[in-house]
Amino acid sequence: MLNKFNPRNYLFFKVFSWFWLTILFTLTVLFVFSQLTESNVDSHKLHGPKLINLKRLANGLERAQHKKPDKTLEQLASHPRIARHRLLYFTQIDSNLAFFNQQNTQQPDVSLLAFTQQLEPQIITTDKYRALGPVKVSYQQQTFLMYEIEPWRTPPLGLRIILMPAWLKTLVVIGATLLLSLLFSRTLIKPINKIKRATTQLANGQLDTRIEMNRKSGDELTMLANDFNVMAQRLESLVTSQKRLMADVSHELRSPLTRLQMATGLAQLKQSSEQESYLSRIEKEANNLDQMISDVLKLSRLEANNQYIQKDLQPLQSILQQVLKDAEFESEQQHKQLKVTGSTSKQLELDAALIASAFENILRNAIRYAKTTISCDIKDYDKAVIVTISDDGEGVEASELPMLLEPFYRISQSRERNSGGTGLGLAITKHAVEIHKGTITLENQHNSGLKVTITLNHD
The missing domain is CATH 3.30.450.210 (Two-component sensor protein CpxA, periplasmic domain)
Known part of the structure; x- marks a missing residue:
């Protein structure tokens, strides 16, 4: 069934109507003023x-x-x-x-x-x-x-x-047309701004974004908003299904993986010298797989806001000291140096384990890709604590920087057997920082490696 033709449903007729309304309004105002002068x-x-x-x-x-x-x-x-x-x-x-x-x-x-x-x-x-x-x-x-x-x-x-005096006619014409132009532009731009804001929110990952429009208008902008809502709903459905599938598969893999680890342990009790290297290899890969599944489940819970978070008011410095101590030990084993500058005396509402895991992931990446030196700079401000971790490695292509915070993304240089990693660490770090209402940014240093900046705000 064809929709009944209604001129109000088309922007052309709206522009046409506003044009003539402006002319009539201007003439009316001129006539009124002419009676007063x-x-x-x-x-x-x-x-x-x-x-x-x-x-x-x-x-x-x-x-x-x-x-x-x-x-x-x-x-x-x-x-x-x-x-x-x-x-x-x-x-x-x-x-x-x-x-x-x-x-x-x-x-x-x-x-x-x-x-x-x-x-x-x-x-x-x-x-x-x-x-x-x-x-x-x-x-x-x-x-x-x-x-x-x-x-x-x-x-x-x-x-x-x-x-009428020329100055008065000019003033009336400019004033009347300006007033109606402002009203018309507001009527036209308001839905455009709604669509623009919604598009930005959707691009930033807020998949539940929807546009509320006046359905009675039925013009092209309303139709565009409706199409946007349909698109956003489908995207949310697809991404939610993907995350649920990833979580479900990871959860189901835990049971056979646990049995594999138990079988490996029993086999090691009866191993011969020839089987020892094979069983050790199986155990190592099983542990890697177990860690990967744990990371996937953790990331899925963070993305779905199902991760149990226990925030307590505690000093950030004490959490950083333990993480930096472990990182210093790990860097020494690889003959690299960790330099720490600055400190903080602020107490923040933190989940100690989650925020420690975020800093640990960044430091391990910096140690892995640094040539000789890793730097950690802690700055204490009135409203925020900023922690900057950098290395002197090769850095990352600028076009790939935003993708490093996405799950399972690894740059081509790191897709080597000896580099390790699953591409989940920085994604988990990003969600951990955002849960604490902080921000994380990645950028290349001049003639040096990667610099990661974490900002934690406090009241």
Whole structure:
């Protein structure tokens, strides 16, 4: 069944509607302001047929003085042949003499025309009338300025807007369009920002992220948000299934592995000299497999937040001292040197075993890949303790740094038999640090090896 066509479901129609709404709103505001402002005058140069017609009238009045020398200009201009069709206003520059050619007409306020006396003929527009002029008329050795007045019977709707000061019109247009543009952009950008935040959260591993949208709108952004929710739900389902499978398989492997270890132990009681090396090898690989399964189960519980965490307020320095002591012993066995600088006096809410395991994993990696020296720097700040562990090894390609914290990831150089490791240590470390509301970052040193920084915050 096809969905009923609804223009509101398309961004094009929303943009189109907001565009015309902005225009109508701007015109409305301009009209309202025009009613609140005082009358103003607009003028521009007069040309074309109206100017020619006005000059012909002035020439006709000048010629009439020779035929009727006893008539004044006011009398000639008041002749019904002229006064019936035109309202004329005459004035003199250096005199207070001024008159209209229609005596019984309600006289408009012509004081607004004073500024045009020294100008070329203009079209002067006010809210009451429109005036054309001035045109000079020489009559009986006097010079008059003649204007043709056209009163507004019904003033045009936009006339007061035209007469508004330019600065006010500009201010109203900018203000109105800015206001509606802000409202429209907020309406449009708000769902985009929701999608952006949700995408960032999903990329950071928050698979339960969902976007709440107004389903009534039904536009393209709402459809995109719905598609995002479907994608996020499927990703969460797939990753959860993968983690559950890994945990279940690891758990099921514990039983046959335990039986294998018991059988190996019994076989060693009856071993011959020829079998000793084989049984020792089997025992070693079984122990490696047992450690790997333990790490997988631990990582699965950390990722699912099922790991039992017991946090107590305790000094971080005491935990670091024991880990560093073991690391110093291990580095000496490999003829490498561990340098420790700084200390901390802070007491933090910690799970001692879990945080010790995190530092131990990093130190063992540093010892394994260092050439001669491993450095551990402890800095104590007001709101955090920062522990930096670095080595002088070959380092890691910059593109591979983010992947080192992912389960089972190992760089190509470490995929050798003698390098050891399963690629789970740093992943466990990452989750252990995050459980303690800390952060872990990896970066290469200049002309040196890898540097790992752990920041543990405290109140």
